[in-house]
Amino acid sequence: MGTISPISFRKKLLTWSEEHPRNLPWTNIVDPYTIWISEVILQQTRAEQAIPYYQKLMKSFPSLAHLANSSLDELLLIWEGLGYYSRARNLHKAAKFIQNELNGVFPNTYSEILKLPGVGDYTAAAISSFAFKLAFPVVDGNVVRVLGRLCGVESSFHSTEGRKQFYQLANQFLDQKVPDLYNQAIMDFGATHCLPSNPLCNSCPFHLQCTAYKIGRIQDFPIKKSRQKSSEKFLHYFLLQDSKDRIIIRQRDDRSIWKNLFELPGLFLDQEKTLTAPQIKKNLRLFGIALNNYKILKIKQYHHLLTHLKLNIKFYIIHYDGLKDQKTLNKIQMVEIKTLSKYAFPKIIRLFLDQNLNRRYAK
DNA sequence: CACGCGTGGCT
DNA sequence: TAGCCAAGCGT
Numbered sequence: 001m002g003t004i005s006p007i008s009f010r011k012k013l014l015t016w017s018e019e020h021p022r023n024l025p026w027t028n029i030v031d032p033y034t035i036w037i038s039e040v041i042l043q044q045t046r047a048e049q050a051i052p053y054y055q056k057l058m059k060s061f062p063s064l065a066h067l068a069n070s071s072l073d074e075l076l077l078i079w080e081g082l083g084y085y086s087r088a089r090n091l092h093k094a095a096k097f098i099q100n101e102l103n104g105v106f107p108n109t110y111s112e113i114l115k116l117p118g119v120g121d122y123t124a125a126a127i128s129s130f131a132f133k134l135a136f137p138v139v140d141g142n143v144v145r146v147l148g149r150l151c152g153v154e155s156s157f158h159s160t161e162g163r164k165q166f167y168q169l170a171n172q173f174l175d176q177k178v179p180d181l182y183n184q185a186i187m188d189f190g191a192t193h194c195l196p197s198n199p200l201c202n203s204c205p206f207h208l209q210c211t212a213y214k215i216g217r218i219q220d221f222p223i224k225k226s227r228q229k230s231s232e233k234f235l236h237y238f239l240l241q242d243s244k245d246r247i248i249i250r251q252r253d254d255r256s257i258w259k260n261l262f263e264l265p266g267l268f269l270d271q272e273k274t275l276t277a278p279q280i281k282k283n284l285r286l287f288g289i290a291l292n293n294y295k296i297l298k299i300k301q302y303h304h305l306l307t308h309l310k311l312n313i314k315f316y317i318i319h320y321d322g323l324k325d326q327k328t329l330n331k332i333q334m335v336e337i338k339t340l341s342k343y344a345f346p347k348i349i350r351l352f353l354d355q356n357l358n359r360r361y362a363k
Numbered sequence: 364c365a366c367g368c369g370t371g372g373c374t
Numbered sequence: 375t376a377g378c379c380a381a382g383c384g385t
Contacts, residue, residue: 083369
C-alpha cells in the first residue's frame, strides 16, 4: 500500500505548509484552553463559519474559569446558530469538571484529555499535539481524504477495519519531532489542496506517488459509506402574542434535537396537515394554555434542511387578550418581545421571529 | 456500531 | 437541485 516513504512525505508536506500559511485566528495558539475551544467549534464545521463564533466565545469566556463559572444558557446563546448544540453542553460540563475535579488545571496527557466530555480521538490528538507537543496523529475528514487517496485505502473510515488502517497509516506518517506542525500541515493540505471535489492534482507535491491519482480514480477515494436518506418531519408552532407585546416560549428538555434551546409551544407530526382551530386549542391545553378572545391571524410556512431531516414548519400566528388560568401553565414562560435576544433559539425559529414579530427586539 | 445531531456552502 | 461534505462525538 505504501507508495511514498514517511520521511519523504513529511518533508514535502512541511515544505508545502511553509509555502502555504493559513492565517486563522487560532493558528499558533499554545494555550490548551483556547485550543480546546477552537477544536470543539471546528468539529464538523468550516473555518469560515467558525471564526465569528470563536471570537465571540473567547471574548465572553477568555479563560477556563470564566467558562466554568458561566451558565449553560449563556454559552448556548453564544452558540446559537452554529448547530450541534451538544458540543456546547459538553464544553460546559467539561469546564466545570476541570475546575472542580482537576483544580482548574487543563489535563496534559492524551488519555486524560480524552476523558473530557465532547472530546474524542480527533480532538484529544489535536489538543495533545498543539498544546503539549505530544506525538498523536489527528485523523479527521481531511486526513482521511489525503491518506485515503495517497495510499488507495480500500475500506471506509467508518468501519472497524478501515479505522484501524487509517490510524496505522497516520501513525507511520506522523512526524514525531514536530507533531504539532505535521498535524496542522496535513489538515491544511486536505482543506485547501486535496479538496473533496476537484482536488488540485496538477500542482500537488505528491501526485507522482498518489495511488488514487496514478490509477485515475481520484473520485473513488476515500471510500465513503452510503448515507441514509433523510426523512421529512412536520412541525407546528404557535406564536402567541398578547396586547402587551409578550409571547410564550418554552425550553426544550427532551433528549432530541435542539435540546436546551428555546422554542414556541407546538408539536412534531409525521404527516403533512394544517391544524384546525379546535386542534390548536386542544394542543395548547397540553401546555396548560387556555386563551381569551384569540384570533388566528395567519399561517407562515418555512422549510429547514438538516443532514438527516427535512423540516416542514407551520407557524400559526395568534393574537389573544389574556390567559384564562395561569396556574396550570406547563413549562412555558411569557416573555416580552424586546427580551428575546437573551434566549437561544434554533436558527429557523430565530429567523421566523425576526421576520414576523410586529414589535422588534434589540439584537 | 449505526444512527442522531445543525447549519451552510458547493456542485 | 438535491445531495455531498465540513478540524466528530455520544450512545
